[in-house]
Amino acid sequence: MLDANLKAQLKTYLANIRQPIELAASLDESPKSKELMELLQEIAEVSDKVAVVRSDDDARKPSFAINRVGDNVSVRFAGIPLGHEFTSLVLALLHVGGHPPKVEADVLDQVRALQGEYRFETYFSLSCQNCPDVVQALNTMAALNPNISHVAIDGGLFRDEVEARQVMAVPTVLLNGEPFAQGRMSLEEILAKIDTGAAAREAEKIAAKGAFDVLVVGAGPAGAAAAVYAARKGIRTGIAAERIGGQVLDTMAIENFISVPYTEGPKLAGGLEQHIKAYEVDVMSLQKASKLIPAKEPGGLIEVQLENGASLKSRTVILATGARWRQMNVPGEDEYRNKGVAYCPHCDGPLFKGKRVAVIGGGNSGVEAAIDLAGIVAHVTLIEFDSQLRADAVLQRKLASLPNVRIVTSALTTEVHGDGQKVTGLTYKDRNSDEVHRVDLEGVFVQIGLVPNTEWLKDAVALSPRGEIEADFRGATSVPGVFAAGDATTTPYKQIVIAAGEGSRAALSAFDYLIRLPAADPAQEAA
Incomplete structure (x- = not known):
């Protein structure tokens, strides 16, 4: 073998x-x-x-x-x-x-x-x-x-x-x-x-930490790059995140990270972690930020409060909190999550072998998911809100060649149905005729884009109508000393290589900001 x-x-x-x-x-x-x-x-x-x-x-x-x-x-x-x-x-x-x-x-x-x-x-x-x-x-x-x-x-x-x-x-x-x-x-x-006592012990340790020069929130490609670039400047650098790798961990094939013809998300995430730990970076994992408190005066300490009750202070902060899968927000979606409603076709597809499933979304992710699933399941119904698919032409041609795939456009999914234990079907509305149709099936794979992880920043920094952090060409936000990078920002084209570049830029901008500040007051540093 x-x-x-x-x-x-x-x-x-x-x-x-x-x-x-x-x-x-x-x-x-x-x-x-x-x-x-x-x-x-x-x-x-x-x-x-x-x-x-x-x-x-x-x-x-x-x-x-x-x-x-x-x-x-x-x-x-x-x-x-x-x-x-x-x-x-x-x-x-x-x-x-x-x-x-x-x-x-x-x-x-x-x-x-x-x-x-x-x-x-x-x-x-x-x-x-x-x-x-x-x-x-x-x-x-x-x-x-x-x-x-x-x-x-x-x-x-x-x-x-x-x-x-x-x-x-x-x-x-x-x-x-x-x-x-x-x-x-x-x-x-x-x-x-x-x-059960681990979280409280960790909060105590975090609360005792001194102020950082640069504190990175988030550890995907943007956050990892920011931490490495900051640490290379020889300044006190910390990184707080729920998990190192971020959404990269949920990505299967990566074929467009320049100089790496092919890799997979978990492998790349492991490389990010190794690179971070090769420098003097204080890594605080399993930490979710809950509030950002700007400095009281220019050059003062910015505070980041964590959900476990601890808080961190830093002279600059880089926000790299990334994004998560967008939900349909229809009845039945939450109730049947992991009971037929899924977001990772590579992970969960084999469990639906021989069954009927739907894929929600006609972009690249949705069409790729439908193609992958068609080789495993009995039948795939792809449902797209727009009047046409938005995936690359090569993917659309491949999808159209598959005999066990049905494509429905101009359709709004309105409800996921189940029997109390698992998914049994869904309904969608034809946006042209307003007719409502039911599809009997056992699985629903949602692939409709991303939502930035910025709810905790709503009253702290300027956000776009879509909830993305507004950042300028240097990565600076509306708050002095606070920078941002990656999928959580208004920068278009949510790609790994772009996020890594933005994280590097944000770190260099934070360093430039620091060296132009007046000398720190020792009394303030001790506060």
């Missing part, structure tokens, strides 16, 4: 295993079980610290446990973790085998200190770029703390189980048999949910 190049790479990685591990397989006579056994045997061939045994001790077949010999450390995969999950498999082998995870020491200590029993189950799909972060985080936790167990389940392979548990989005995580979370989560985010 693994080619010679991949085997060579795997041999290099597995040389880091410190303690013997055992791959205990639970198999039946299915072709997938044969595939899994072949994979496990190929893994064992490249390391003398890995052995394969047939245990058949798990009801899910095919599945396998990675066990540390002579210890009770173990993680399990139900399915064949290739595709996006191959990295998860390699890391699980290493961590169960005693190789230390690349995680901050205080986070590792927090995991080891958890008391009680935590039985995690994660449903993933092999095409989901959001799933590996969750699988890897929970596997790491299970490798560190014997009170924690984790099994990663391929929802596409165990469809009966997915149907019975009504899993309609990945990643879906259960804890001790009960719903725990859906969507991408980092190890720190998972800890924050189960360690």
Whole structure:
């Protein structure tokens, strides 16, 4: 199953295993079980610290446990973790085998200190770029703390189980048999949910920090670039964000980032994080800003209040809060989110194999989603508000060639229907005739653009009618010392390369602003 190049790479990685591990397989006579056994045997061939045994001790077949010999450390995969999950498999082998995870020491200590029993189950799909972060985080936790167990389940392979548990989005995580979370989560985010005192401890640490020269709010391409450029100037730089990578984490193929012919969002986000941490940047993740308080006088300290109650002060602030998927805001959308209403066709598409779905939106994102889904589902209905599709001509031609796609234009989606547990259909109004039509289906994928994350700035800086931060050619906002960059601003063309350039410009503008200020008053700095 693994080619010679991949085997060579795997041999290099597995040389880091410190303690013997055992791959205990639970198999039946299915072709997938044969595939899994072949994979496990190929893994064992490249390391003398890995052995394969047939245990058949798990009801899910095919599945396998990675066990540390002579210890009770173990993680399990139900399915064949290739595709996006191959990295998860390699890391699980290493961590169960005693190789230390690349995680901050205080986070590792927090995991080891958890008391009680935590039985995690994660449903993933092999095409989901959001799933590996969750699988890897929970596997790491299970490798560190014997009170924690984790099994990663391929929802596409165990469809009966997915149907019975009504899993309609990945990643879906259960804890001790009960719903725990859906969507991408980092190890720190998972800890924050189960360690209830973590947020208060983090707020205390943040509140004790001194003033920054530059504080970046947001850590997508714009925020990351701003932090790197500011830190390179040798000034005190901080970055506060909910997650490093921002919306890039939810992006699949990236083919227009100049000098990089192809990459994927999570990989690029990992590169952004590495670049930030290569400099002296105070990174504060899992932090959401709630209020911006301008300085009382030019050159004074600007305050950013956080939702956890802490606040940060800085001589300049760069706003790079990005944007999020726009919602339809129709009845049923919120009620059936992750129960048939989805926003990531790459992640959740495999769960709708053989079913009927709709895609809302006729721009590039919507048409690409419809093309991808047409290869998986039984039928796609694409619904566009405008009188014509707005996607590139090449995408429209591809879409029109697909036999299981219906295109509806001049249509306004008015409601998502369900039976209380899952989506059963939607209605739309023909904007030409005002006729209302119902479409019976099982999934609705919303692809209608972006909304800037600027609600918290409404009374602090000038915003456009669309809620975007008004920024000039230098990135300056209406508030002295406050700059902005990226998808949250009025700059057209929301692209990764443009956001990164804007973040760099905003940092250089902030530095220029700082060096032209009069010397700071020590008493004010201490305030």
